[in-house]
Amino acid sequence: MSVATRDNGQPMREPQSHRDPQQQAQPAHAGQPAEGESGTARPRSRRPERPAGQDGTAAHRWMELRLASVPENVGIARVAVAAFAGQLPFTLSEIEEIKVAVSEAVTNAIVHGYGHPHGVVTVRAEHNGSRLLVVVEDRGRGIEDVEQARQPAFSTDPERMGMGFAFMEAFMDEVGVESAVGVGTTVRLYKRPRPQEGAAAGDAPRSQAGKSGPDAADAARLEAAAGLGDGAREAGSGGRR
């Protein structure tokens, strides 16, 4: 249950101009080891994005999953994160977008990070009442060239779209990737609920009208990337970093 209103009935949200350090894209530094050890202590040590408000809506909430690196666990990760994201006033289509993005990140960790069933994928989700952060971490092979990996249609496997990062970028507000060969990869996915017209409370029926998918530019980029042909590489001009 979330109570995302103030007394005046306006949805409680941070002004868009507010930028905290965590909101900045995480640059990918090849050669820099992924942070932390097991990650379990980090949610407590991390400063909340804003202090708890008087009504308690801004309290820091988090969850963490440790999953064996098998494809059967991808569904567990996305369903758990979707349930957690339900603490924020996301629309149903935004929740679907989060599920796809989490699925892509966890699948990458399992298939590309490990490629075997003996690894551990850590999925942490947290929010401060206004913005969701999902961190997917593996201790696998790491990505040699993060920029290249983020390009749509990079995959050479006929059974793959090569659009994992493109989907993450299309469906989330911001995507950060840190990777080091032999150390592992950490993907950070950020998303805020979009302001809903006339929304009075977080628990009110959620309008689907506000948003139904990524914007036109994303759609065009992805369509080009899926084109199986020339130009797919050029289509991914780098996305949002």
Next chain:
Amino acid sequence: MQVELQWVGRTLIARLSGDLDEHGAEVFRDAVERAVRRRAYDQLVINLERVAFIDSSGLGALLGRYRRAREDGARVTAVGAPPHVKAVLQMAGILQFIPLFAGEADALAAGQEVR
């Protein structure tokens, strides 16, 4: 992911239910590959009515079936994608290769017209 296969003449209908993610994609691919290895086909109809979720792994499996069918001289159609599944298919441009029909009858009829 569960895959129900049915042959109607030289058309293979694959009815999927569940999540078409990395694991579901593998189940789907293996089921269809086993079937078309043993029997010639003109058309593969993929029924998505009961697919609750799709990501790029699922799209990859659809694309893989399209590529395989093209080599085999067959066509691939999809049927009944729920709205949020359809949105992802559209976004990825998959429907340019795999036309989407409302129902199996429409897909089968379209297959007849082509031949």
